Amino acid sequence: MSTIEVQAPVVFRPQRAALAIIGSAMVAFGVFLSGFVISEPAPYELVLVVQVAIWFLLGLKISRAVAPLLVFLLVFNIGGILSLTVMRDLAEGPMYLAVSTFLALTSVFYAAIIEDDYRRLRLIFRAWVAAAVITALLGILGYFHAFPGAEAFTRYDRAMGAFQDPNVFGPFLIAPSLYLIHGLLTGRLSGAPFKIAGLLIIALGVFLSFSRAAWALFLFSAIALVLILLLKERTGAFRLKILLLSLAAVVLLVVAVTVALQFEQVRNLFLDRTTLVKDYDGGHLGRFARHRIGFLNAMEQPLGIGPMVFSKIFPEDEHNIWLKSLTTYGWLGFISYISMMAWTVTIGFRYLLRNRPWQPYLMISWIVVLGHMIIGNVIDTDHWRHFYMLLGIVWGCGALEWRYQRAQRRSIPT
Numbered sequence: 001m002s003t004i005e006v007q008a009p010v011v012f013r014p015q016r017a018a019l020a021i022i023g024s025a026m027v028a029f030g031v032f033l034s035g036f037v038i039s040e041p042a043p044y045e046l047v048l049v050v051q052v053a054i055w056f057l058l059g060l061k062i063s064r065a066v067a068p069l070l071v072f073l074l075v076f077n078i079g080g081i082l083s084l085t086v087m088r089d090l091a092e093g094p095m096y097l098a099v100s101t102f103l104a105l106t107s108v109f110y111a112a113i114i115e116d117d118y119r120r121l122r123l124i125f126r127a128w129v130a131a132a133v134i135t136a137l138l139g140i141l142g143y144f145h146a147f148p149g150a151e152a153f154t155r156y157d158r159a160m161g162a163f164q165d166p167n168v169f170g171p172f173l174i175a176p177s178l179y180l181i182h183g184l185l186t187g188r189l190s191g192a193p194f195k196i197a198g199l200l201i202i203a204l205g206v207f208l209s210f211s212r213a214a215w216a217l218f219l220f221s222a223i224a225l226v227l228i229l230l231l232k233e234r235t236g237a238f239r240l241k242i243l244l245l246s247l248a249a250v251v252l253l254v255v256a257v258t259v260a261l262q263f264e265q266v267r268n269l270f271l272d273r274t275t276l277v278k279d280y281d282g283g284h285l286g287r288f289a290r291h292r293i294g295f296l297n298a299m300e301q302p303l304g305i306g307p308m309v310f311s312k313i314f315p316e317d318e319h320n321i322w323l324k325s326l327t328t329y330g331w332l333g334f335i336s337y338i339s340m341m342a343w344t345v346t347i348g349f350r351y352l353l354r355n356r357p358w359q360p361y362l363m364i365s366w367i368v369v370l371g372h373m374i375i376g377n378v379i380d381t382d383h384w385r386h387f388y389m390l391l392g393i394v395w396g397c398g399a400l401e402w403r404y405q406r407a408q409r410r411s412i413p414t
Contacts (some may be wrong), residue, residue: 019058024120026051027113028127034385035131035172036162038152044385045102052109065399066111069391072340073104076325079333083304096307096328103388110392114358115399121361124393125179128386132176133198135161136205139169143208157269159208167379170206170214171372172386174221177202178364181222181249185229185242186360196252203253207260210269213375220374224367232353290314294323304330321376328382341373344391347398356404362397365390 030051033044062070080097087093113120139161142153153161163169180199184192206214226246230239261267294310307328311317318324325334348366353359369390372381381387 023055024123027120028123031124031127032131034389035135037385038162038164048106052105055109055113060112060116062108062112063115063399065402066108066115066395068343069111069395070108072336073107075336076329076333077101077104079329079336080307082332083306083328083330086303087306087309093307099383103383103385107388107392110389111396111399114393114396118358118400121358125361129176129179129198132173132202136173136202138162139205140208158210159205161205166209167211167213168384170209170211171217173202173206174217175364175368175390177218178221178225178368181225182360182364185245200256204256204260207257213379217371217375220371221367228352228363291320291323294318294327298326302331304328317380319378319380321381324380324382344369344394348394351398351401356401358397358400361393365393369394
C-alpha cells in the first residue's frame with residue numbers, strides 16, 4: 001500500500017501538468033472570445049459552459065476565501081427568481097436570469113482558477129489584450145467603412161467592434177489598456193513599441209465608441225493607475241520615469257485624437273457627444289427622471305418588478321446598475337449586490353500595495369471595478385461579461401493573499 005502511495009504522484013504528475021497546461025490555454029481562449037459578442041449566444045458562452053463544467057468535475061475547488069463571492073451572487077440571483085413571481089407575463093424573464101446565473105458562475109470560476117495558479121493571470125490579461133486590439137481594429141475599420149460590410153461593426157455611427165453596443169465595447173477595452181500602460185511604465189523599453197501600438201489602437205477604439213461612460217472610465221482608470229504607482233514606488237528615479245512616460249503618453253494620445261478630429265464625421269459626433277446633459281438625459285422621462293421615479297417606485301416593490309419590465313413602463317431601460325438591482329432582483333438582490341461590491345472594494349484596497357506576483361493584476365482589476373461602480377450610476381453594467389471577469393480576478397487575488405498569509409503563519413515556529 002505504501003508503494004502505491006509513493007509511486008502514484010510520479011505516474012500522474014506528467015498527466016496533471018499536461019492537463020493544467022491545456023486547461024490554462026482553454027481559459028485564455030475563453031477570455032479571448034469575450035471580445036466577440038456580436039450575437040447571442042456568443043462563442044464565449046458556449047466555451048465557458050464547457051470549461052466551468054469540466055474544471056469543477058476534475059476537482060477545481062472553491063475555497064473559503066472565494067465562497068462569499070458565490071454566496072453573494074447566489075443570493076443576488078435568488079432575488080431575481082423571486083421577482084419572477086410578480087410578473088404577469090414571464091416572457092424573457094427566465095432566460096434573462098439564466099444568463100445572470102451563468103455569468104455569476106463564470107465570476108466564481110475565474111476566482112477559483114486564479115487561486116489555483118496565479119500564473120494564469122498573465123495568460124488572462126494577454127488574451128484580453130489580443131481580443132481588445134482585434135475588436136478595436138474592427139471598430140475603427142468599421143467606423144471609416146474601410147471594406148464592404150464594415151458597417152456591421154458600428155452602430156448609430158459609433159464604433160462597437162464585435163459587440164452589440166458601443167457602450168459595452170468601450171468599457172471592455174479599459175482593463176487591457178491599463179495592462180499596456182502598466183507595462184510601459186514598469187517594464188523594459190525594448191517592448192515599448194508593441195505596447196504603444198496596441199495602446200494607440202485600443203485608445204482610438206475607445207474614442208470612436210463615442211461612449212461618454214467609456215471616456216470617463218478610461219480617464220479615471222489611467223489617472224488612478226499612475227497615482228497608485230507613484231504611491232507604491234519609493235525611488236525618485238522610478239517616480240520620474242513614471243511621470244515622464246505618463247506625460248509622453250498623454251501627448252501621444254492628444255495628437256492621435258487631434259488627428260481623428262480632422263475628419264468632419266468624427267468632429268461632429270464628438271461635439272454632439274461632449275454635451276454634458278442631452279435631451280434624453282434631462283428631458284421629460286429622461287434618464288435622470290426615470291432614475292428618480294424608479295427609485296421611488298422600488299421602495300414599494302420589495303420583490304422588484306421582474307427582468308426587462310422597466311422598459312415596458314418607461315421609454316427606455318434603467319441605465320443605472322443600482323436601480324437595475326432593485327427592479328430586477330428586488331430588495332434582496334440589491335442588498336446582496338451592495339454588500340458584494342463593498343467587500344470587493346475592501347479586498348482590493350487592503351492588498352493593493354503589497355509586493356506580490358499578482359499585485360499588478362489586482363491593481364488594474366480593482367481600479368477598473370471601481371470605475372465601473374462610478375459609471376454604473378448612468379449605465380447598466382448587468383450582464384457585462386468582462387465585469388464579471390474583473391470581479392473574479394479581484395476575488396481570486398484576494399484568495400491568493402489569504403493563502404499566502406495562512407502559509408506564512410504556518411511557517412512561523414511556535
